[in-house]
Every structure is written in C-alpha cells, then in structure tokens.
Amino acid sequence: MSSGSRELLGIFTHLDALLQAIHRLRDAGYRDSGVFSPLPRHELEEALARGPSPVRLFTLVGAILGAATGFVLTIATSLHYPLITGGKPIVSIPPFLVIVFELTILFGALATILGMLLNIRLPRLKLQPDYDPRFSVDRFGLWVRCQGDQIDAAQRILHSCRAEEVSEVLLEEKKPRSKRADRFILGVLVILLGVIVVLAYLLPRLPVTSDMAHQPSIKPQEHPLPPAPNSVPVQGKERRMELLEASEQLQNPVQATPASFEHGKQLFQIYCVPCHGPNAKGKGPVAKKLSTPPDDLTKESAVEQTDGYVYTVIGQGGATMPPQAEGLSPRDRWDVVNFLRSLQREAGAR
C-alpha cells in the first residue's frame, strides 16, 4: 500500500442516499470503495458493480462433481458386486438418478459454502478498523480509498449525498491478514487435497470382492464335508453307469465277511429265489411261468463277470429281469453279490 493512499468513511441512514453516493463516486473515478450494510440489498450489489460473484463457479463445479460422484458411486458399486435386484439390470439408471440428484445438491451446497467462506475471507479473527457497531444495527457505511490529493473532492461528494458523518480512517491500523496465516490455511488445504488424492488413488485398489462365491465358506462338493452336529447320514443317489463301464471300473467295496454273507443270503431269498431258484440255477417257482427262462447264475459265463457287472445288473435289471435298485440299497446289493459268489463257488466245487 502506497503511503499516499488515504481512506474516508461515510455513514448513511438511507439506502438511496448511499446508492447515490456510490454512483457519484464511481462517476468521479473512485474505484476502490466498499460498503458496510446491516442488511443484504441487491441494489448495493448492482451499484458496486463488482460483476458476477465468483461463488457461483464453486457451486457449478461442486454440483457437477456431485453428479459425477453419484454416477461413479452407484454404477461402480453395482458392477463390483453384481446382485440382480427386482429383476432389474445391474446398471439401472432410473433409481440411481435419485442418488445422483442428492449428491449433486449436497456437493453443490457444500462447495457454495466453501466458496463463500474463501471469498469473504472468513473466519476472520479481527474486525476491520473502519468497522462501526452501528453497521450491524441501523447505519450503512461507505468507505472509499484514494490518493491524498483527491480526498477533499471525495469528502465533498459524500457530504453532498447527505452522509450523516464523514471521517478519515487511519490506515496504519488496518493491516491485511498476515502472510503466515494465509500460508497456514493454504497449507492445510493442500494437505487435505493431498489426502483426498491419495485416497482416490488407493480406494479403487482395495481388494473389493466382486461376487458372492468369493467368501470364506465351504463350496458345494468341496472336501472335507463335515457333517453337521446331530445329523443323520443319508445315502445319496449313485451315479448311473453303463454296464460296460461299471464292469470295468466298479470295485466291490464290501468285504465278504460272515455278516455280509448272512445279510446277502437273507436278501437273496427274498428278491432272487422266486425266479433264479434257491441255488441260483434259474429254476425258481416263478420261472415256469416265464417265456424267457431266467439265467443260470452258476454257469461259466456268469461266473466270469466282474463284481461290478453283477452289482449293476441287480440294480438296473436285465433283458427281462426288473431293476431291483428300489428295494436294495447299494450296500444290500454288494452283500447279495458276495452271497452269490459263494453260491457259484459251491456249484463249481460240486
């Protein structure tokens, strides 16, 4: 500030006198002036001709940023965790617009407040030296700064516009905000910005799970399959195998223990004897009624078949033989196989 610069303060009771003074000063070439007002008036704004407020840029940028954030937030989270809801597409814009709208307003409003605070330099710890408590009650103040030799002319203009008082303000008292405070605020803002940038870089790299399959649980068919406490095991259905495949691949898992033998004998008498006969020669009581006689199970070609083959025939049935899987569980069938083998051995030994 040059030493030749001085400041005048006029105090006004009426708005139109004040406006007149502003216009006259402006017409006389005094550009550096400002107003204290107890109430907001658009006329003052227009008379001071400061041009459009820079705050509106903050609002615009904030609103656009909010809309973009809304879109990114909704679309990205939906794509990251694609759950179909209500039969709608994963990215369904109509409901997203609600969030977009809310964030547009929120960011716009916050940016407006921020822009306002930055532009009017709030918060301010000290009052300006030309401030008068009356400016918060019922008086307008008009300050004008000019070169020393112009001050008389300015004073005349203020008086001619019915200023209540005109006084000179001592400029030495009026200090601009210290550089250090400015630097401090700027530093805080830069650090905040840095944090936001770092967060913006880190956040997309967080390991976000993108599907429900990706979670710490045991997947279907994954081993080990621990039984739930107090549960009763239930035999599942076995895989249906072709006869040829079964005869080559199926191994008899049941050892021919006496218990297996006894159980097999019992079942054989129930399920097999009616057709195949008590010693499996194909001469059961029902056999007489059949046009195709049941096989002799002790003949060489039957003895040569693997356990898997016999097991599968019992389950699935043969040319005329009905399938027995419904009445005989896999375990039962293996027992029958074991018993049949002993019958065959007996017949061979004889």
Added chain:
Amino acid sequence: MSGQERRGELPVTSRLLPRGLLRLLWVLLGTGVLTFLLEATGPNRLRAWQIFLVNFLFWSGMAQGGLVFAATYDVVRARWGGAVKHLAQGLGAFLPVSFVLFFLLLAGRQVLFPWVNQPIPEKQAWLNTPFLFARDGIGLSILYGLGLASLYYSLRLDLGRSVTHGGDSLPRISALFSRGWRGLEEEQRRSRRVLAILLPIFLLTYATVFSLIGFDLVMALDPRWYSTLFGAYFFISSFYLGLAAIAILAVLARRRLGLEEQIGRKQFHDLGKLLFGFCLVTGDFFWSQFVVIWYGNLPEETAYLIVRGYEMPWAPLTWTVLIVSFIIPFLLLLSRRVKESPRILLPIALVILIGMWIERYILVVPSLWHQAGLPLGWIELLITGGFLAAVALSYSAFLSAFPFPPINNTLHGSAYQRPSSPE
C-alpha cells in the same frame, strides 16, 4: 423511503388487444364452437369430445394457476410485482366459462368416459355418473366461488384506491366493485381480515379439488390404471402452466400497456425463478411417479407408460413434452441473464405452454383413441382455437373492466433504478 412516487401514471382503462385482433378472436371463437357442435354429433364424435376435454383441462388449469399465483402473492405478502399479480388475476376471468363447460361434459359422458358403458364392478361405487358430476361440480363451485370471492376483495381494495386517487372515468363494472366504499383505512382492514382467512382456504381447496379433477377426469379415462400421486402432479403442473402463461402476459402487456416501470428486469428475474422452480417441482412429481411404476413393474401400472412412451403414434409427442417443457427450460433458465430478458423469456414460456398442452393431450387421448393414426388435425386445431379465443376474450374483458391499480413499487425495484432498459 424517499424514492420517487410513481402513482397515477397508469392508463385507467387498459386495452390489451387491438380492435382487429378482437374481431379475429370472435371469428375464431365462432368457428371453434361451430366445429365442436358439428363434430360432436357426427361420425367424429370421439375426436371432438376428447379435444374438448383436453382444452377444458388445459385452459381451466391456466385460469386457476393465475388465481393461485395471485393468492400466493397475497398470502406471503409479496411486494415485488403488483402489476404482475393484476395480470395473473385476469386469467381468473375464464373461470365462469370453465364452470359451464364442465357441465357440458355431461352430454359427452357416453363418448368420453369408458366406465359409463362398461362399468367396472369394484369401482362402480365411485365411478358412476351422478356421484362423479355431483362431487366434481360441488368441488368446482366451492373452488371457483372462493377464487372469485378472493378476486373481488383484492380488486375492491385496488379499485377503491384508484377512486381515491381521482379515477373519474372508471368503467361501470369496476364502479360496481367499489360500491359502498368506506374509506381506504377501513376497507384495507376489512380486506386484510377477509383475505387472511379466504386465501389459505382457497389454496388448500385448489390442491384438493384439482387433485380430484385429475383423478376423475384424467386418471379414470383409463379406469384400470391408478397412480396415487397423479392428483398432486395434476395440480402442480396446472400451476406450472399458469406461471408460463403469466410470464407470457407480462412480456406482452408490458409493451402494449406501457408497464415498463412496473414490470422490469427484477420482475422478470422473479418470474423466471418461479418458472425454473416449478419446472423442477413438476418434473420431480413426474419422476416420483415414474420411478415407482418403473421399479414395481406391475403390468396394470406400466401399461399406461408403455403406450405413451414407447408406442406409436404417441411416443414422439411424449418425448417432445419431456424435452420442451422440462429439459430445455431447466437448462436455459439456469442463467440469470435469460431470466431477466423478456425477449428470451417469451419464447421459453411459449414453448413450455405448448409443451404442457401436448402433455394434457397425451394424458387424455391415448386412453380413449384406439384407432390407427394420430387424431390431430383440423377438428382439433379449430376447437383449440375456439378455446384460445374464449380465454383471450374473457381476459381482455377483464383488463378493460378493471384498470390497473396504482401500484407503489418503491419498496422494491424502483427504489433506485438507473435509467436502463431491461432489454
């Protein structure tokens, strides 16, 4: 405040339209009435009646919108544009006509309302001719009665004021309005007392009755469709189109009646802000209905939107409405310069108004018209022209009967105005 007094500068009698145009309007009105009478009994019955309903809803909504604007202006004790308020009140002059036209719908009920010939058993208790016309008739007479009563008290005060300011050549009808004048102070006290009760009741009645009209005369045209928000959407959008009409009147009357002092940059700025705000509110009400129907995806609800939004020949009209009445005004009215300039505000408001007419058309016609092609031709044009003429004539009659009140704008606007033209 020591601003200049601007009283008594207004023309006592205000003639908005030149004589030639008036004559043209009478011709237009006659042609419209004649077309309607001929077609309503002929083979094009449905076309005549459906466009009658569209225009009834549109112009009655506009007339109501004008009165609601004036009532809101008084309720919030606004002082930014008395001349604009007077212009808005003029729209109410169509209401007596609108009241008669409502009962004319009785004659067309067989053609217009599908539930007359094919009643829906579950809804018959609500949708039947005597009950519908009784409840809507009573609702409208209360609403129009309240509107005209508030108009009377508001005008009486203004007219009385101009009597005290030496208006000797007042037209007869406005002399009738100010009969038994008891002095400004006394009248002011009385008016304020009456209006303080009347206006809020009027505004609430407007919301209620126009919701009912929306349900009964528009939603029930498709008797299987329903949307709870439809009534609210209907009265809000009626106010929106009323605002657009007021903006147009403000631009036209300003030049024609020499109201440059009363309707300036500030008034246009405020009108523009109102238009912008109600563009958003109306759009929001539309959206609130749309998003619920879209998400619920229930066949009985979506059919209404699918027919209008995706099927020919309605889809282009629907999208035109959305773009012309909502998206374009929203984008343009963001700018302060646009709001303040009557030269730009006029086309925007005009486009909004045309868009809202198409919107009323798209609400009504697809429910009724099940034949091929778009029913939009000479019949529709002439009948719409007749309605336009009726509204314009009643408006012009209002302006020549009731002079502009001496408006004191010193509080706002002309406290200190540099001599600059808003254009």
